[in-house]
Amino acid sequence: MEGDIANMGQFLGAGLAGVGTGLAALGVGNVAGNYLAGALRNPSAAASQTATLFIGLAFAEALGIFSFLIALLLMFAV
Amino acid sequence: MATETAYDGAEETGGLVFHPLDQFIVKPLFGDGPVHWYTPTNVTLWLAIAVLCIAALFIWGTRSRSTIPGRGQSIAELMYGFTHKMVEDITGKEGLKYFPYIMTLFMFILFANYLGLIPMSFSTTSHIAATAVLGFGVFFAVTILGFVLNGPSFLKLFWMSEAPLFLRPIIAVIEIISYFVRPVSHSVRLAGNITAGHAVIKVFAAFAALAAVSPLSVLAITAIYGLEILVCGIQAYVFTILTCVYLKDALHPAH
Numbered sequence: 001m002e003g004d005i006a007n008m009g010q011f012l013g014a015g016l017a018g019v020g021t022g023l024a025a026l027g028v029g030n031v032a033g034n035y036l037a038g039a040l041r042n043p044s045a046a047a048s049q050t051a052t053l054f055i056g057l058a059f060a061e062a063l064g065i066f067s068f069l070i071a072l073l074l075m076f077a078v
Numbered sequence: 079m080a081t082e083t084a085y086d087g088a089e090e091t092g093g094l095v096f097h098p099l100d101q102f103i104v105k106p107l108f109g110d111g112p113v114h115w116y117t118p119t120n121v122t123l124w125l126a127i128a129v130l131c132i133a134a135l136f137i138w139g140t141r142s143r144s145t146i147p148g149r150g151q152s153i154a155e156l157m158y159g160f161t162h163k164m165v166e167d168i169t170g171k172e173g174l175k176y177f178p179y180i181m182t183l184f185m186f187i188l189f190a191n192y193l194g195l196i197p198m199s200f201s202t203t204s205h206i207a208a209t210a211v212l213g214f215g216v217f218f219a220v221t222i223l224g225f226v227l228n229g230p231s232f233l234k235l236f237w238m239s240e241a242p243l244f245l246r247p248i249i250a251v252i253e254i255i256s257y258f259v260r261p262v263s264h265s266v267r268l269a270g271n272i273t274a275g276h277a278v279i280k281v282f283a284a285f286a287a288l289a290a291v292s293p294l295s296v297l298a299i300t301a302i303y304g305l306e307i308l309v310c311g312i313q314a315y316v317f318t319i320l321t322c323v324y325l326k327d328a329l330h331p332a333h
């Protein structure tokens with residue numbers, strides 16, 4: 001075995017940060033699913049809400065990107 | 079973010095060669111010298127190409143100014159109309175004064191994203207340095223604009239007048255924190271999305287070296303490339319639309 005306990009901590013932390021990406025996927029799916037459910041009930045109002053949909057997707061996705069960033073920082077910057 | 083340390087190992091061990099982040103290394107165009115702020119690098123080259131492409135579409139493409147537009151002019155007019163409508167829908171009529179800035183941001187990010195998808199090119203928007211300049215530029219512009227237009231009443235943005243009185247200080251603290259996180263999330267979102275997408279393509283490209291899984295990996299690269307074309311457009315759109323939302327806060331700070 002090579003490496004030391006600090007490297008193991010880095011790899012474990014980066015892997016755990018990957019969990020955050022999966023949780024962000026839940027959030028993004030929730031936003032898109034609820035938008036679709038609403039749009040099917042009232043299709044005439046759907047087109048006017050696409051901007052809101054993308055803003056919601058962006059906010060949900062940003063937190064997943066943050067966890068990806070933490071993984072990158074642990075792997076290459078620490 | 080990938081440094082020189084990413085090079086060692088791998089080749090000697092005889093395993094799969096994974097360097098998914100090596101594509102983002104900034105190199106000088108001529109020679110191997112150190113990178114100063116004035117050194118022409120692959121980043122500056124592709125930034126310049128993005129600007130030239132935009133100029134080609136919007137100046138050279140629309141040079142005839144015909145009533146019935148040709149192909150280039152149609153594309154330019156569609157993009158202009160799309161952005162104009164987006165700014166008007168979100169910020170209202172008074173936001174149209176700042177339309178040139180938002181149009182510039184949208185076109186630059188869109189072209190930089192799509193030029194990064196060309197194989198062997200360099201995706202400039204994957205660097206946090208490039209997107210942070212754009213993100214903090216929007217943040218400072220919007221904050222200064224808010225204080226110039228509204229004076230001290232711009233601070234009403236943090237004071238929720240419809241919340242119960244005892245909750246308002248707590249909400250104000252949360253609002254102030256979220257206001258100052260805005261430029262960080264604004265720039266990290268764009269850079270993170272582009273970095274992640276390109277790194278995933280590179281990881282599957284490394285799998286293509288194994289004969290057993292190479293057909294599967296080529297299929298996966300094709301599929302992810304299609305997804306990336308979508309993501310590049312959406313991220314440019316999201317960056318622009320969030321700029322419009324922040325601008326709306328500066329124009330109408332009261333909730």
